Amino acid sequence: MSYIEVKELSYSYNNKTNVLEDISINVEKGEWIAILGHNGSGKSTLAKALVGLLEPAKGEIVIDGTILNEDSAYEVRKKIGIVFQNPDNQFVGVTVRDDIAFGMENLCVPREKMLEKIEFYAKKVNMLDFLDKEPTNLSGGQKQRVAIAGILAMQSDIIIFDEATSMLDPFSREELVKYIKTLHKDGLTIIMITHEINEALLADRILVMNKGKVYAFEETEAIMKKKEVFTDSHLELPVALDLANSLEGNESHKEIRDKLWEYALIK
Amino acid sequence: MGIRFNQVSYDYSSFAQGLYTAIKDINLEITEKNEFIALVGHTGSGKSTLAKHMNALIFPTSGSLEIFGNIITSKRSKKIKYNSIRKKVGLVFQFPEYQLFEETVEKDIMFGPMNFKITRDKAKILAKEALNLVGLNDAYLSRNPYNLSGGEKKRVSIAGILAMDPDILVLDEPTSGLDPAGKRVLMNLFKDINEKTGKTIVIITHDMDLVYQYFNRVLVMNDGKLIYDGLPEQLFKEKDIYKNHLDYPNTIKVLTYLNQQLNLNLDVYQKTNAEALLEIKKAVKL
Amino acid sequence: MKSIIIGQYIPGKGLFYRLDPRTKIVSVLFIMIAVFLLQTIEQLLIALGVALIMLMIGRISIIKVLKGLKPILVLLIFTFIFQILLNREGIMIVNQEMQLTIFTALFLLVSLVIWRILARFIRYQFLLFLAFAASVFLILVYVDFGYSLVDSFSFKIYEQGLRMSVFVVVRLLIIITLSTVLTLTTKPTDLTQGLEKLMHPLKKIGFDSESFALIISISLRYIPTIFDEANKIMLAQASRGADFSEGKLKDKLKQVISLLVPMFIIAFMRSEELANAMESRNFVPGEKRTRIYELVFSYRDVLATAISILILAGAIVLKVI
Numbered sequence: 001m002s003y004i005e006v007k008e009l010s011y012s013y014n015n016k017t018n019v020l021e022d023i024s025i026n027v028e029k030g031e032w033i034a035i036l037g038h039n040g041s042g043k044s045t046l047a048k049a050l051v052g053l054l055e056p057a058k059g060e061i062v063i064d065g066t067i068l069n070e071d072s073a074y075e076v077r078k079k080i081g082i083v084f085q086n087p088d089n090q091f092v093g094v095t096v097r098d099d100i101a102f103g104m105e106n107l108c109v110p111r112e113k114m115l116e117k118i119e120f121y122a123k124k125v126n127m128l129d130f131l132d133k134e135p136t137n138l139s140g141g142q143k144q145r146v147a148i149a150g151i152l153a154m155q156s157d158i159i160i161f162d163e164a165t166s167m168l169d170p171f172s173r174e175e176l177v178k179y180i181k182t183l184h185k186d187g188l189t190i191i192m193i194t195h196e197i198n199e200a201l202l203a204d205r206i207l208v209m210n211k212g213k214v215y216a217f218e219e220t221e222a223i224m225k226k227k228e229v230f231t232d233s234h235l236e237l238p239v240a241l242d243l244a245n246s247l248e249g250n251e252s253h254k255e256i257r258d259k260l261w262e263y264a265l266i267k
Numbered sequence: 268m269g270i271r272f273n274q275v276s277y278d279y280s281s282f283a284q285g286l287y288t289a290i291k292d293i294n295l296e297i298t299e300k301n302e303f304i305a306l307v308g309h310t311g312s313g314k315s316t317l318a319k320h321m322n323a324l325i326f327p328t329s330g331s332l333e334i335f336g337n338i339i340t341s342k343r344s345k346k347i348k349y350n351s352i353r354k355k356v357g358l359v360f361q362f363p364e365y366q367l368f369e370e371t372v373e374k375d376i377m378f379g380p381m382n383f384k385i386t387r388d389k390a391k392i393l394a395k396e397a398l399n400l401v402g403l404n405d406a407y408l409s410r411n412p413y414n415l416s417g418g419e420k421k422r423v424s425i426a427g428i429l430a431m432d433p434d435i436l437v438l439d440e441p442t443s444g445l446d447p448a449g450k451r452v453l454m455n456l457f458k459d460i461n462e463k464t465g466k467t468i469v470i471i472t473h474d475m476d477l478v479y480q481y482f483n484r485v486l487v488m489n490d491g492k493l494i495y496d497g498l499p500e501q502l503f504k505e506k507d508i509y510k511n512h513l514d515y516p517n518t519i520k521v522l523t524y525l526n527q528q529l530n531l532n533l534d535v536y537q538k539t540n541a542e543a544l545l546e547i548k549k550a551v552k553l
Numbered sequence: 554m555k556s557i558i559i560g561q562y563i564p565g566k567g568l569f570y571r572l573d574p575r576t577k578i579v580s581v582l583f584i585m586i587a588v589f590l591l592q593t594i595e596q597l598l599i600a601l602g603v604a605l606i607m608l609m610i611g612r613i614s615i616i617k618v619l620k621g622l623k624p625i626l627v628l629l630i631f632t633f634i635f636q637i638l639l640n641r642e643g644i645m646i647v648n649q650e651m652q653l654t655i656f657t658a659l660f661l662l663v664s665l666v667i668w669r670i671l672a673r674f675i676r677y678q679f680l681l682f683l684a685f686a687a688s689v690f691l692i693l694v695y696v697d698f699g700y701s702l703v704d705s706f707s708f709k710i711y712e713q714g715l716r717m718s719v720f721v722v723v724r725l726l727i728i729i730t731l732s733t734v735l736t737l738t739t740k741p742t743d744l745t746q747g748l749e750k751l752m753h754p755l756k757k758i759g760f761d762s763e764s765f766a767l768i769i770s771i772s773l774r775y776i777p778t779i780f781d782e783a784n785k786i787m788l789a790q791a792s793r794g795a796d797f798s799e800g801k802l803k804d805k806l807k808q809v810i811s812l813l814v815p816m817f818i819i820a821f822m823r824s825e826e827l828a829n830a831m832e833s834r835n836f837v838p839g840e841k842r843t844r845i846y847e848l849v850f851s852y853r854d855v856l857a858t859a860i861s862i863l864i865l866a867g868a869i870v871l872k873v874i
Contacts, residue, residue, distance in 0.1 A: 038446070039416050051833045077835050089823045090830035094742050094774045101845040103834040108843045115845060136777040139310075150834065166444065169310040170473050171512070195446065236447035239476075239517040240524075242540050243547065252551055256525060263524045324788050350796045358792040364822075365782070366789040368814035378811065382794030382804075413818060427793060 001065065002026035003189060004050070004158065009059035011045055019045045021212045023059070029157075032190040034200035034220075037209035038234045043193045046209070047162045050191070051082050063158070078107065080158040081151030085166055087143035088135065096122065096138070096146050097131040103154040121149040125179065141172030145179065158189040166195060177202070197238045201264060208233060221265070240264040269299035269467065270321055270356070270435065274330035277316050289316040291491045292330070297321075299335070299434055302467040303458065305478045305499065308488030309512035314471050317488065318437050321469070322356040323349045335434070354383045357433030361440045363424035367412040372398065372423050375412050379431040390430070397430035398423070400460075402452050418445045422453070429460075436460070437469045442477065450474075454481050479503065479516040480538050487511060500536065518543045562740050567612040568853070569738040574747030576854040580861035581735050587861075587868035588727050594716060596871065597723045604727050608734070618733050622726070626679070629725060633718045640714030647710035649694060656699035660692045745769045746846060764838050771827075779816070786815050 004027040011020040020042045027033055035043050048054045052073035061068040068076050084090045093099030097118055104114045122128045125145040144164055165173040184190050200206055206223040208215040216229055224241050244260040247253040272295040280286050290313040308314045319325045323339055331340045335355050337347050369375035376394035401422040412423055442450040461468050478485055478499050485502055487495035489511050495502055522535035533550050537543040591597050668685040675681050749766030795808045
């Protein structure tokens, strides 16, 4: 059985058009999944459904053997956390310490244990010196790392990133992605919704959504070879892969093609 | 005419950092016609601060700047109509949410021109023109700005400034948050405006590919100082651009990698994918 | 504006900083009630003296407290004048004939203009105001030539009026000093938690004190953010010609709307996103939660509470006698 199982998930706002239609996917423990798709393809809705923020019209979600519903949401949310796009709109605490504590307070973790964990996870995300700082004195990237610390402190081992880098400047973005790589190395399951092809290339498998449906869900390399995926989803291939694709069909170009693929997939 | 910076510095005091110099000793001249300038630099390098000086939203702490004949210094002058400067130099901010407020797209775009005493009827016409210019059709006029997608909001906010018909247009990351197709549409639009009307356009961006492909002048800010003012080609020939907290365009990076790995001798300075492809094919033929 | 603004908490050392916020809230409350029970000026002046001694014990800088009084200075003056003019009991202390003629009005106008012009240069606004007030008085008394606009009237001050003015002003001073000390020495988050713990009993009648406290602390957390956004919005709209300083009334309304609408919309979007974030982190309103901050009662708190109860008791006794 897979770690995350989505079975024929469907969802619509106010019973109008289907925002999600018959989504069936499996995610294994420790996998890194990227989710690509045009605006309105249902990516964020899927993310919200996975943490139980939405009640599906049809289908079900099973996380580590537990079916996700209103009653089980509390338990399931201990395993899976989500980092949203706007760093400011998920920072609850008055200081970094308060914010990391928030989730644990909700889980009634005893006080001494909380203080211990806060130190531990703040250190893990390199925010130990910032525990008493207020969010206005933090950069977007720092706030996102605090969000991650808060999720890790709840002992979650699945983290969804819903375009968590899109409001960051390139430097902060790179830093955050580097940090997510270390999380993945530590064994966490990563689900990353992104518009940045370079971020998607880091994944093991890529899920491409289109108009609420699963358009494709395969290994990264396989997806990158499918040109239709990109044109249909208003996405652009990274330069190296665009060049590689254009050099297809000619034996003398094979070495260069391979190098271009190598460049693109450097993780 | 145009904008001329003369030893401009800007300090401000923030609770977090105390007295902080955002830009220092900036000397810069932007002519009012035909320039197409990219303004780049790391976050905190002073790009936004520089841009806000260009339409007199903020005044220098020291030094002076001249905007279309008006001399702006740290003291507010009674003689200068600062508001009219904002009609001549239009500044579009990065986040449309801070700007859109009317019930309909049409009304929102009309806000700018009407603040400059344009009549309601004329403003309606200008709004429609500006909207079409950014690639949105008339159906959008009656829609609520907040029901639009991120990319559409961006375009409406740009239309709002275009409708004011400024002589110089300054845009803070106009393509961020847009998909690749959207980016191209906007960049081509700006290039078009620049070539057809001769208006000077200054664009703050992080996208080095766009800088390389579209611009003939790039200003580089680093820690508050203007450290480069010249051709993008020249800038990217720098051996270590990373020390300025910048990166190379993707074509250069990819071709450099090929050279290193396969011992080739490609000319890495290709601006587009098509040009890079040609260069590779040329090398293989040899 | 980058830090928490309300009450202007200034970090420091001293007795009052070490007290539990609950103690401070309760004590300040008791003492305020006590002050309201006092009847005579003499009692009040003693109370003021005691307050000053307390400030010294707690090593609170009197200057900082005075700064806290600045905003309500106008209120104090207004109250003072109000009482003096309207209260007509007791012995007449002052009886001064005054007249308002065309020339009086003219002189008053000139004096007003001079005051406003000087106000731009002179630092000591309050002294300047006193000078202005004195000039108004002198003009009304001595400039009596020319066509009379109204029948001559007399400016009277009665003993009771004077007493009441002083009484009310001193009382206000004490109250405000007390609350300034409270907010000066207590972090807003501690204050919130103190209130939450004190309101705990109200849970029995259905008032969710925990959620209430959470609302307050989230509001505190967002105040600087909202200020930043307001600034950004103003700049964006200024770029479109919305001049927030000039313009007719009709234009000003539009400008204010162009500032408020984005702020509200951003606030709504924020609350939706924040609610999602909180829910995904297992927040359930009304459910039990542990807290990382603990309020600890010490002997100082017991002592302080005891003293404030004594003060209240004393005031009640004085009133009854």
